[in-house]
Amino acid sequence: MALRPVHVIIKALDASAVGRFWAEALGWSAYSPGVTTYVGPAGGLVWPDPVAVGIDVVPVPEPKTAAKNRVHLDLATASAAHQTELVARLKALGATPVDVGQGDVPWTVLADPEGNEFCVLEPRETYRDTGPIAAVVVDCADPRAMARFWGEAMDWTLHEVTDDHASLRSAKGVGPYLEFLRTPDVKTVPDRIHLDLLPYPGDDKAAEVARLRALGATDLDVGQGDVPWTCLTDPEGHEFCVLAPS
Numbered sequence: 001m002a003l004r005p006v007h008v009i010i011k012a013l014d015a016s017a018v019g020r021f022w023a024e025a026l027g028w029s030a031y032s033p034g035v036t037t038y039v040g041p042a043g044g045l046v047w048p049d050p051v052a053v054g055i056d057v058v059p060v061p062e063p064k065t066a067a068k069n070r071v072h073l074d075l076a077t078a079s080a081a082h083q084t085e086l087v088a089r090l091k092a093l094g095a096t097p098v099d100v101g102q103g104d105v106p107w108t109v110l111a112d113p114e115g116n117e118f119c120v121l122e123p124r125e126t127y128r129d130t131g132p133i134a135a136v137v138v139d140c141a142d143p144r145a146m147a148r149f150w151g152e153a154m155d156w157t158l159h160e161v162t163d164d165h166a167s168l169r170s171a172k173g174v175g176p177y178l179e180f181l182r183t184p185d186v187k188t189v190p191d192r193i194h195l196d197l198l199p200y201p202g203d204d205k206a207a208e209v210a211r212l213r214a215l216g217a218t219d220l221d222v223g224q225g226d227v228p229w230t231c232l233t234d235p236e237g238h239e240f241c242v243l244a245p246s
Contacts, residue, residue: 002155015059034101076134
């Protein structure tokens, strides 16, 4: 029994506009099969895609309130010239430079049109084959504890764990990393960005949710009502959802 991440959920006032931005940013396509805007590799709306972790932009009435999101995306680049070109293109699409206290670093910190921070990384060998999203990065107090929980929750492989940083990736060696970064700030508001997890075909969702609770997950009521997915938080309070197999 295990789960796999299939969506990065981004909450937005204008889901269609933010979805279009991320589709252009990643070189993917935007699809609006319902109230949300799904962003994934070109070729049609394929969900869940076994290779790509897509982005699902969900409309909400509340604007971003946190000074800095505790979950963000890192984008991969293949060369210094690619990094420069990508940053310029993203600015033209509506991204803005932001200062989150990063200082003099080789990566560039930007925000999407609704203020969600992300990083355009300098070329790194680690991310040469991830696709456009290098990593989903989660700020936390204890990367080791987060790696234990998420490593048990999912079928991804642990690649690195220290007091300051931990990373996991699909055992298939494809797609982005999930990384946990030790930070001094604390969570004060609901995450603007979170993961959706999905059981494998034939696995029982209720059993998976029970297993997550035993690992330290907590039930979460965000007013979702009677829906086929289950909302939970991890041991540090980051929200995530377990979807029902379709």
